[in-house]
Amino acid sequence: MPYSTIVTDRHGELLGARIAADGQWRFPLCDTIPVKFARCLLAFEDQYFYYHPGVNPLAILRATWQNISSGRIVSGGSTLTMQTIRLSRNRPRTVYEKILEIILATRLELRYSKNEILTLYASHAPFGGNVIGLDAAAWRYFSHPASELSWAEAATLAVLPNAPSSIYPGKGREALRRKRNRVLQHLLKRGDIDSVSYQLALDEPLPEAPRPLPSIAPHLVDHFSQENTGQRIVSTIDKDLQQQIEHLAERRSKDFQQSNIRNLAILVIDLRSNQVVAYCGNIDFGGKVSGNQVDVITSPRSTGSILKPVLYYAALEEGLILPHTLLPDVPININGFAPQNFDHRFEGAVPADEALACSLNIPAVNLLQRYGVPKFYNLLRESGISTLSRPASYYGLSLILGGAEATLWDVTALYAMMGRSLLNLPQTESTLCLSPEQSRTISSFHPGGVWQIFNALTQVNRPEEIDWRSIPSMHPVAWKTGTSYGFRDAWAVGVTPYYAVGVWVGNATGEGAPGLVGARTAGPVLFEVLSLLPASPHWFASPKGIFVDAEICRKSGHLKNRFCDETDTVLILPAGRRTEVCPYHHSVLLTADERYRVYQSGRNREETIRKSWFTLPPVWEWYYKQYHPEYKPLPPFKSGYDESGLQPLQFIYPTMNAHITLPRQMNGDLGFVTAELAHSHPQSTVYWHLDSDYLTATQDFHKISLRPSAGKHSLTAVDGEGNSVSVTFYVEP
Numbered sequence: 115m116p117y118s119t120i121v122t123d124r125h126g127e128l129l130g131a132r133i134a135a136d137g138q139w140r141f142p143l144c145d146t147i148p149v150k151f152a153r154c155l156l157a158f159e160d161q162y163f164y165y166h167p168g169v170n171p172l173a174i175l176r177a178t179w180q181n182i183s184s185g186r187i188v189s190g191g192s193t194l195t196m197q198t199i200r201l202s203r204n205r206p207r208t209v210y211e212k213i214l215e216i217i218l219a220t221r222l223e224l225r226y227s228k229n230e231i232l233t234l235y236a237s238h239a240p241f242g243g244n245v246i247g248l249d250a251a252a253w254r255y256f257s258h259p260a261s262e263l264s265w266a267e268a269a270t271l272a273v274l275p276n277a278p279s280s281i282y283p284g285k286g287r288e289a290l291r292r293k294r295n296r297v298l299q300h301l302l303k304r305g306d307i308d309s310v311s312y313q314l315a316l317d318e319p320l321p322e323a324p325r326p327l328p329s330i331a332p333h334l335v336d337h338f339s340q341e342n343t344g345q346r347i348v349s350t351i352d353k354d355l356q357q358q359i360e361h362l363a364e365r366r367s368k369d370f371q372q373s374n375i376r377n378l379a380i381l382v383i384d385l386r387s388n389q390v391v392a393y394c395g396n397i398d399f400g401g402k403v404s405g406n407q408v409d410v411i412t413s414p415r416s417t418g419s420i421l422k423p424v425l426y427y428a429a430l431e432e433g434l435i436l437p438h439t440l441l442p443d444v445p446i447n448i449n450g451f452a453p454q455n456f457d458h459r460f461e462g463a464v465p466a467d468e469a470l471a472c473s474l475n476i477p478a479v480n481l482l483q484r485y486g487v488p489k490f491y492n493l494l495r496e497s498g499i500s501t502l503s504r505p506a507s508y509y510g511l512s513l514i515l516g517g518a519e520a521t522l523w524d525v526t527a528l529y530a531m532m533g534r535s536l537l538n539l540p541q542t543e544s545t546l547c548l549s550p551e552q553s554r555t556i557s558s559f560h561p562g563g564v565w566q567i568f569n570a571l572t573q574v575n576r577p578e579e580i581d582w583r584s585i586p587s588m589h590p591v592a593w594k595t596g597t598s599y600g601f602r603d604a605w606a607v608g609v610t611p612y613y614a615v616g617v618w619v620g621n622a623t624g625e626g627a628p629g630l631v632g633a634r635t636a637g638p639v640l641f642e643v644l645s646l647l648p649a650s651p652h653w654f655a656s657p658k659g660i661f662v663d664a665e666i667c668r669k670s671g672h673l674k675n676r677f678c679d680e681t682d683t684v685l686i687l688p689a690g691r692r693t694e695v696c697p698y699h700h701s702v703l704l705t706a707d708e709r710y711r712v713y714q715s716g717r718n719r720e721e722t723i724r725k726s727w728f729t730l731p732p733v734w735e736w737y738y739k740q741y742h743p744e745y746k747p748l749p750p751f752k753s754g755y756d757e758s759g760l761q762p763l764q765f766i767y768p769t770m771n772a773h774i775t776l777p778r779q780m781n782g783d784l785g786f787v788t789a790e791l792a793h794s795h796p797q798s799t800v801y802w803h804l805d806s807d808y809l810t811a812t813q814d815f816h817k818i819s820l821r822p823s824a825g826k827h828s829l830t831a832v833d834g835e836g837n838s839v840s841v842t843f844y845v846e847p
Contacts, residue, residue: 115238117142117344118250121335123353124391124548128253130335131327133244134344139254139327140238140246142346146229147236147248148261154272155236157300158293160194164228168195168219195219197275198235239275242282243324253328255283255321265307266318269297284323291320331356333395333409334546348548350389355382358646359392366639367397370619373629376403379410380643381522381616383530383544385537385609390546396622405622414501414519415618418596418632419473420605421494423567424528425514426470428493429485431563433689436664437570438465438671440698441477444733447772451511453479456597462738463730465671467570473595475515482514490514497531498543498556499524516598526607526616527556533592533609535559536568536654561657562687568592568609568654577638590653591644595632602626606636611650615643661685669728672696677726702727702748710752732764736792750795761839762794763831768843775846776821784821791816791831791839803830 116135120142122128134140156163162170170193192200196219203218205211222231241251248271252260256267263271273293274282281290295316302312329335331351338347359380367378382392395409429435440463446452453475460476469477482490490513491506501519502509509517523544531541541558571592593608604619619635621627629635664686667678673691674681677699703712706721729748730738739745767790768774777785791800793816800816802809805828810818816831824847832838 116140119335119339119343120249120346121331121338122346122348123330123351123356124349124389125353126348127353128259128328129330129349129351129353129356130332131253132335132339138244138246139250141249142344143237144233144247144249144260147233148263148268150263150265150268151236151248151260151271152232153301153306154265154268154297155194155232157304157306158269158272158276158297159197163194163232166193168221168223169193169216193219194235195222195231198222198231198238201235201238240278241271241274242278242285245282245324254324257325257328264315264318265298265301265311266294266315269294269301269315270320272297283321287320294320329399330360331393331395332399333411334393337395337409337412337546349546350384350387350391350548351393351546352391355646356392356394359394359643360397362639362642362646363394363397366642367403370635371403374625374627375619375621375630375635377405377408377410377620377622378639379522379618380639381411381526382643382647383526383614385530385533385612385614386539388530388534388539388542388544389548390544391613393546408622410618410620410622411522413622414521415603415620416516416598417518417520417525418516418598418603418605419475419478419514420525420594420596420607420632421499421520422470422473422478422514423532423571423594424494424497425478425482425485425490426466426570427532427559427563427567428490429466429481430566430687431560431689432485433687433692434484435466435481436666436671436673436686436690436693437467437566437684438666439693440464440670440672440730441466441469442480442734443469443474443476444737445767445769446476446479447767447769447774448479448483448511449771450773450775451479452772453511453515460737461741462734462736467566467573470567470570471573473574478514479511482511487511487513494518496556497528497559499528516596516603522605522616522618525605526614529594529607529609529616530614531556532559532564532568533611533614533654535561535564536657537611560660562660565654565657566687572653575633577633577641589649589651591641593637593640595637597630597632600626601628601630604630604632604634604636606632606640608640608644610644610647611652611654613644613647615640615647617643660687662688662691664690667696667699670696670698672698675699677701679726698728698730699726700729701725704749705752708749710749712752732762732792732794733766735794736766747794762798762835762837763800763833763839764792765829765831765839765841766790766792768829768841770841770843772841772843773846774843786819786821787845788817788819789829793833798833798835801832803832804828 117140118134119132121130196215199215199218199222236248238247240246245251245254248260251271252263280286298312298315301307330353363378363380378397380394384391395411396406398406443461443464445460455475464474464477487510488506491502495502499520501521527544530544534541541556543556571594572590574593591608591610596605602620602624606617608615617636617640620630663683665674665681666684667674668680668682673693673695675695678696701724703722703724705712706723712722727748735747774787776787779785793800796814799811799813801811802818822845824845826844828840828842830838830840
């Protein structure tokens with residue numbers, strides 16, 4: 115016999131249900147039945163239930179006499195035990211079947227207690243229409259569980275199985291009322307209710323018609339219905355919180371729909387229990403919004419920048435970088451892959467923690483190239499990202515910018531595991547059910563690297579227009595946003611010492627929208643969800659016995675070298691001792707007025723001084739000094755001096771071995787490629803050569819336009835001092 119799938123919250127409150135395979139609302143067996151219903155049922159059907167052995171001879175004799183006197187069947191004389199047998203057999207009512215019911219009823223009494231028999235009857239009795247069983251009837255007719263039935267409601271349900279096809283809410287109302295009132299009158303005579311309760315029960319209205327069941331967390335109910343058909347599932351969801359978040363999602367979605375953004379999903383995980391306490395798979399489940407039936411929480415979507423913290427964590431743990439190591443933020447072109455930052459700016463060089471907090475793409479791509487795509491790919495899979503169905507080579511460096519897909523479930527669970535590592539809790543899969551099978555252990559995150567990453571993520575600018583750090587009531591949150599290519603997916607994930615919250619905003623159909631940006635859509639929703647949750651009074655405690663002291667160059671974030679004049683002593687991971695010492699501070703020989711550099715061999719010609727100088731590579735410097743006015747480029751050599759080992763020229767574009775496709779102009783002709791060069795002294799004259807042909811000379815702004823033919827080319831630039839630099843590139847046919 116098929117049963118409906120029933121899903122409750124962690125406290126047993128109904129979230130929703132799905133109808134049984136045969137089209138009946140038949141809830142799984144209940145453990146007990148309410149006292150009120152039991153008394154009403156016995157008063158109406160079988161007053162001597164607790165005294166007979168399954169068969170009441172007096173009732174059978176009385177029914178036989180009534181049937182003979184009337185010339186037709188007006189009574190069956192069946193006890194509740196016999197009716198339970200009839201419900202299980204579902205055979206035509208004949209004299210032979212009645213005899214079998216009598217025999218089987220006595221056997222049933224020997225095997226089960228009276229209360230168990232009552233429970234079997236109540237779970238399978240018909241209550242009109244397609245409603246089977248007391249629990250289903252209580253919800254369909256009164257919108258609450260059977261344990262909360264009033265006397266009038268219990269009496270109504272007690273009489274329904276007697277004639278379920280002719281009287282039930284919506285049909286035969288007056289006959290139903292008379293039968294209900296007769297039961298209530300009998301209860302009054304027996305002393306089960308007093309006169310006041312009796313009068314109040316008589317005044318209660320009958321339900322007009324069957325009512326819809328609750329539809330809370332409908333996508334989750336669908337999930338359990340597919341995985342656990344016909345079972346009663348006690349989920350980890352908190353019903354009150356779930357409803358608050360669903361209302362929030364519906365309200366926010368109405369605003370987003372004005373920008374052609376139709377879908378939204380939210381997931382909340384309790385870090386300490388590792389249980390999901392809110393699951394909003396989408397909005398407007400039963401409405402007409404496009405894609406509303408899609409459970410976005412389990413749907414693979416382009417990740418945008420949401421996985422960058424995992425890469426920075428891995429680089430810290432392996433000793434590739436320190437928290438403030440300068441990373442390059444300059445134009446790159448790697449085999450035709452030329453990523454851009456979201457704001458299309460380049461800052462030259464950015465500290466690692468700032469690059470992560472600002473979600474800069476160029477530093478992340480450079481870091482992934484150093485760390486290795488296959489290693490990062492394996493780390494993601496080991497950390498629970500289950501949607502990487504293709505080999506690492508398929509994704510390449512785009513893996514860190516949304517080239518792969520992930521689900522909101524996997525991403526939020528990954529951040530939750532990082533948070534649990536700081537609480538010294540096991541890192542296993544999050545659960546949706548209070549009685550789950552053994553959860554799968556995920557590759558562990560180490561608290562040291564997570565601590566440094568989370569500290570960087572607390573610095574991400576929040577959507578509010580206020581400085582949250584200046585308000586004592588505002589608590590730290592490690593959070594990250596992501597926006598996929600084409601503005602198709604907006605992500606935001608935040609972690610506190612209590613919760614991990616994941617938000618996705620977009621269109622389930624994959625349609626992009628201009629305003630679909632993580633920081634502008636998913637971010638504000640994230641913080642509104644966090645406002646509904648209990649705030650942690652304290653941030654994560656710093657891991658003990660992990661970090662070591664190190665002297666760090668304040669400007670570069672590297673381990674100090676002997677020329678670094680400004681340093682800080684900070685805590686780093688032991689692996690950080692293997693990182694490179696500062697490559698940007700070096701000693702230079704200057705004239706006494708510090709206006710010019712002097713070659714070592716010329717120190718005897720005039721008075722000189724030696725000084726430590728912070729120098730970035732030319733391309734880095736060209737962009738860096740635009741945003742850092744305090745940066746001082748190296749002074750020029752004094753006339754007549756030279757210094758080997760320093761390259762003042764560097765190509766910004768094209769990069770070495772770049773593959774370039776020339777655009778088509780409106781008239782169909784091939785367009786141009788713009789070559790750009792950084793020079794430590796922009797006022798110098800630079801002479802350009804393509805292959806063996808001289809092109810032109812530039813001064814101050816070293817940028818030219820080219821229209822090279824298809825194939826391999828070499829571009830060379832030479833300045834007036836004889837310094838030269840070359841780059842090879844390929845033009846696609």
